[in-house]
Amino acid sequence: MSRISSADIYRTIILLVIILVSCRGNVVSAATDSEGLKTEKDFIIHTRGEKGCVTQQCHVQFLKREEFPHEPASSGACDACHNAGAYPARFGIVADQGPVCAGCHQNLDKEIKDSSFVHGPVRNGDCTACHNPHGSGRQHFLRETYSNLCSTCHNLKRQFSGDSVHQPVKDGNCGLCHDPHASNYASRLTDVGANLCVICHEEMVEGMTMDFIHAPLVKSGCSDCHDAHSGDSSLRLKTAADKICFSCHEEKKNEISQYARKHEPAEKGRCVSCHSPHFSQRKYLLLDKVDTLCFTCHKENSSWKKRRFQHGPVVQGNCSACHNPHGSDNPYILRLAFPHAFYSAYEKGEYDLCFNCHKEALVTTAKTATITNFRNGDTNLHMLHVNQKKGRTCRACHDVHASDQEDHIRTEFEFGSATIPVEYIKTETGGRCVPGCHSERGYDRVKMVENRK
Ligand code: HEC
Ligand code: HEC
Ligand code: HEC
Ligand code: HEC
Ligand code: HEC
Ligand code: HEC
Ligand code: HEC
Ligand code: HEC
Ligand code: HEC
Ligand code: HEC
Ligand code: HEC
Ligand code: HEC
Ligand code: HEC
Numbered sequence: 001m002s003r004i005s006s007a008d009i010y011r012t013i014i015l016l017v018i019i020l021v022s023c024r025g026n027v028v029s030a031a032t033d034s035e036g037l038k039t040e041k042d043f044i045i046h047t048r049g050e051k052g053c054v055t056q057q058c059h060v061q062f063l064k065r066e067e068f069p070h071e072p073a074s075s076g077a078c079d080a081c082h083n084a085g086a087y088p089a090r091f092g093i094v095a096d097q098g099p100v101c102a103g104c105h106q107n108l109d110k111e112i113k114d115s116s117f118v119h120g121p122v123r124n125g126d127c128t129a130c131h132n133p134h135g136s137g138r139q140h141f142l143r144e145t146y147s148n149l150c151s152t153c154h155n156l157k158r159q160f161s162g163d164s165v166h167q168p169v170k171d172g173n174c175g176l177c178h179d180p181h182a183s184n185y186a187s188r189l190t191d192v193g194a195n196l197c198v199i200c201h202e203e204m205v206e207g208m209t210m211d212f213i214h215a216p217l218v219k220s221g222c223s224d225c226h227d228a229h230s231g232d233s234s235l236r237l238k239t240a241a242d243k244i245c246f247s248c249h250e251e252k253k254n255e256i257s258q259y260a261r262k263h264e265p266a267e268k269g270r271c272v273s274c275h276s277p278h279f280s281q282r283k284y285l286l287l288d289k290v291d292t293l294c295f296t297c298h299k300e301n302s303s304w305k306k307r308r309f310q311h312g313p314v315v316q317g318n319c320s321a322c323h324n325p326h327g328s329d330n331p332y333i334l335r336l337a338f339p340h341a342f343y344s345a346y347e348k349g350e351y352d353l354c355f356n357c358h359k360e361a362l363v364t365t366a367k368t369a370t371i372t373n374f375r376n377g378d379t380n381l382h383m384l385h386v387n388q389k390k391g392r393t394c395r396a397c398h399d400v401h402a403s404d405q406e407d408h409i410r411t412e413f414e415f416g417s418a419t420i421p422v423e424y425i426k427t428e429t430g431g432r433c434v435p436g437c438h439s440e441r442g443y444d445r446v447k448m449v450e451n452r453k
Pocket of ligand 11: 291322340
């Protein structure tokens with residue numbers, strides 16, 4: 001398409017001034033409205049006369065060069081669109097402009113025809129609802145700024161409701177996410193799923209390659225949880241932050257509600273204090289090592305790490321081996337039974353927690369030379385202490401997390417309101433214990449110790 005030079009314009013103007021008189025008769029009221037032309041013949045003369053359309057008197061507005069001119073209009077190819085055959089249509093413009101525009105814009109036309117989702121006005125060939133066909137002061141000759149353009153047909157209350165409008169929406173950059181004409185994705189999005197968002201949220205790109213990606217991100221991208229337009233907070237979650245996880249994980253909600261003991265952050269729906277809603281290198285989308293997570297809230301317990309001896313699972317940071325981070329029916333959200341008292345009448349099942357990893361024979365075999373080192377000769381002192389009516393519980397002697405004494409023997413225990421120190425002396429073949437409550441007692445696996453009653 002060739003541009004018209006200023007010389008062309010000059011020549012045309014001279015010519016048209018000469019034929020001004022004959023032209024004037026037709027133009028009077030028709031300059032802006034073909035209805036002033038009474039017959040089809042009038043219209044044909046009007047559009048086809050050798051007079052041309054743009055003169056000092058006729059359609060003078062076209063003499064002004066727009067900042068963004070549309071080539072056929074600025075070059076005087078008015079009849080590319082104004083078609084006498086279309087008479088009596090207003091301005092000689094066919095209602096469905098699609099084919100007219102497509103005549104020159106073949107690439108776009110093909111793109112539209114190949115797409116599954118075509119925008120209503122495009123489908124109707126109403127191209128000029130958005131574009132000024134003659135050119136304008138805006139790029140792509142848009143009739144309005146981007147966001148005003150959309151609101152001429154759409155009520156965008158919902159898109160702009162709430163305190164926090166997403167930056168690109170606020171900026172009116174609807175086109176970054178929506179193709180104004182057509183695309184292969186619902187709502188005519190410009191890309192599919194998470195791609196739509198990570199174009200700008202580059203910090204998420206790396207995450208999308210991690211070993212564990214939350215199912216909704218893979219399936220439908222980000223919009224299951226975030227509203228792309230606006231919301232009550234900067235995160236624009238579609239459901240309140242403390243309910244959003246439950247909105248899909250109803251099974252967890254039910255599970256937690258049935259526990260006698262509920263772990264507070266889980267009960268309150270603060271799942272994201274332990275889980276990433278997006279992705280993780282750790283199983284179950286955990287944000288960090290389990291113990292690190294626990295210690296962020298249970299700060300005082302991080303001192304366990306400084307003790308000389310830590311219990312196997314604690315060394316591994318595996319707090320959830322014993323505690324169910326969501327809740328349980330046992331005290332201290334323990335996964336299995338374990339008595340909290342100092343004394344407890346022995347019952348089978350009572351120490352399931354410990355016997356998940358250790359052998360139950362520890363407390364059920366009276367005489368042994370192998371099952372436990374806590375024996376005097378072959379008398380199993382574990383059985384003696386634990387397996388009786390006034391049984392001592394494991395925690396009477398052991399600290400289940402960590403201790404400064406060997407064999408995880410605690411340095412003190414609480415008895416009623418008193419705190420009683422315990423001193424444990426380990427020997428080659430046995431040990432001695434000096435609790436604050438009674439005199440020293442000893443045991444020896446080789447040479448049985450006689451303790452005073
Ligand atoms: C690309 C197609 C196209 C070209 C080229 C074009 N027009 Fe139009 N014109 C239209 C359409 C469509 C309308 C209908 C009103 C609207 O949508 O703005 C229109 C409306 C008009 C109107 C009436 C309303 C108004 O905006 O004043 C006049 C007058 C007019 N055109 C003159 C011209 C002249 C003169 C030329 C050539 C210099 C020209 N047009 C070139 C498409 C075109
Ligand atoms: C006679 C051929 C012709 C017709 C008919 C035509 N155009 Fe164009 N159009 C062009 C040319 C030439 C350009 C400038 C080159 C380009 O950018 O593609 C252009 C440019 C455009 C642009 C700007 C492109 C850009 O990248 O900024 C838009 C928007 C546009 N036309 C819309 C329309 C619409 C809407 C119609 C139908 C009402 C239409 N055109 C009809 C030839 C035509
Ligand atoms: C709902 C408004 C709207 C309608 C209807 C519409 N366009 Fe557009 N068009 C736009 C916007 C907005 C842009 C700017 C592109 C962007 O920012 O993504 C554009 C860009 C263009 C461009 C230049 C860039 C490109 O994609 O090639 C052409 C050509 C074009 N439109 C032609 C058409 C034609 C032809 C029709 C009718 C079949 C049409 N438009 C209907 C809004 C619209
Ligand atoms: C001329 C009127 C008009 C304009 C202007 C307009 N739209 Fe639309 N839009 C419609 C109509 C009619 C529909 C419904 C038909 C359909 O499914 O496309 C629609 C549908 C949509 C849909 C799909 C809704 C859905 O549930 O799938 C989106 C998204 C949309 N428009 C975005 C935009 C954006 C962004 C703009 C601004 C660039 C815009 N529209 C400008 C008329 C318009
Ligand atoms: C950051 C990407 C993004 C931007 C920017 C964006 N949208 Fe959307 N829009 C979406 C997504 C994603 C959907 C699909 C609906 C959903 O799942 O929330 C959508 C849906 C829509 C719909 C149809 C469904 C509905 O909510 O009614 C309309 C209309 C719409 N957008 C208009 C706009 C307008 C107008 C703008 C600019 C002011 C805009 N959008 C900017 C991503 C975006
Ligand atoms: C055109 C670029 C762009 C696109 C596309 C985009 N965003 Fe944004 N987003 C931003 C900008 C800019 C901010 C505000 C700056 C910030 O707080 O990081 C933002 C902020 C956010 C925030 C708030 C972050 C915070 O820490 O408060 C969320 C959540 C968000 N976007 C989600 C999405 C989702 C979901 C999509 C896809 C539907 C998306 N974004 C697509 C540019 C974009
Ligand atoms: C399953 C729901 C869900 C999905 C799906 C989801 N998010 Fe989020 N997103 C959240 C929640 C919940 C938060 C708040 C996390 C917090 O408070 O620690 C969040 C926070 C964010 C933030 C703020 C910074 C951060 O990392 O905490 C951004 C940005 C963000 N999301 C973007 C995205 C993008 C982009 C996608 C898609 C790739 C996406 N989200 C998918 C639920 C989701
Ligand atoms: C849109 C629905 C949806 C939302 C909202 C949602 N999830 Fe999911 N989530 C799923 C699906 C689907 C799976 C995969 C199927 C499954 O294992 O149950 C999954 C899996 C998980 C898993 C991994 C389970 C495993 O066995 O590996 C965790 C952990 C998880 N989600 C936590 C969360 C958290 C935390 C939130 C809130 C920020 C949340 N989910 C919100 C749908 C959702
Ligand atoms: C205190 C940290 C913490 C909180 C809070 C938490 N989780 Fe977990 N969650 C974990 C750990 C640790 C695992 C690993 C499983 C294990 O070791 O038993 C897990 C596992 C899961 C699993 C997969 C295995 C299973 O038990 O089903 C899902 C699903 C899950 N969590 C969802 C949630 C949801 C939903 C919430 C919020 C109601 C939530 N979590 C709150 C720490 C937590
Ligand atoms: C987001 C903060 C937070 C995180 C993370 C957290 N907790 Fe808690 N936990 C609490 C709160 C709050 C309570 C209730 C008040 C209290 O007893 O301190 C609690 C209580 C407990 C209790 C006592 C429960 C009862 O029924 O008496 C145990 C045991 C516990 N948490 C273990 C853990 C373990 C193990 C982890 C790591 C998997 C963990 N917590 C992670 C906040 C947290
Ligand atoms: C071998 C099992 C086991 C492991 C592993 C374990 N705990 Fe415990 N935890 C218990 C038992 C048993 C109790 C109850 C102690 C009692 O009855 O006095 C308890 C009590 C607690 C309490 C509440 C009382 C207190 O001492 O503050 C917290 C908090 C706690 N554990 C956190 C953790 C954390 C954090 C980890 C990981 C570093 C962890 N636990 C690992 C068994 C375990
Ligand atoms: C998840 C498995 C697991 C559970 C449950 C468990 N333990 Fe252990 N325990 C170990 C491992 C592994 C070791 C060896 C490493 C060490 O010395 O801590 C060990 C060692 C011990 C030791 C020290 C042995 C020595 O030779 O010094 C004691 C005492 C002990 N556990 C007591 C308990 C008690 C009491 C319980 C119940 C509250 C319990 N354990 C529950 C895994 C477990
Ligand atoms: C009266 C104090 C006391 C009680 C109660 C007690 N233990 Fe021990 N336990 C010890 C002593 C002392 C040792 C160290 C034996 C040695 O190595 O000389 C020990 C060692 C252990 C060991 C290391 C393996 C072995 O048997 O030598 C395990 C495991 C153990 N105890 C588990 C338990 C469990 C489980 C309970 C509760 C069912 C429990 N203990 C109750 C004092 C006690």
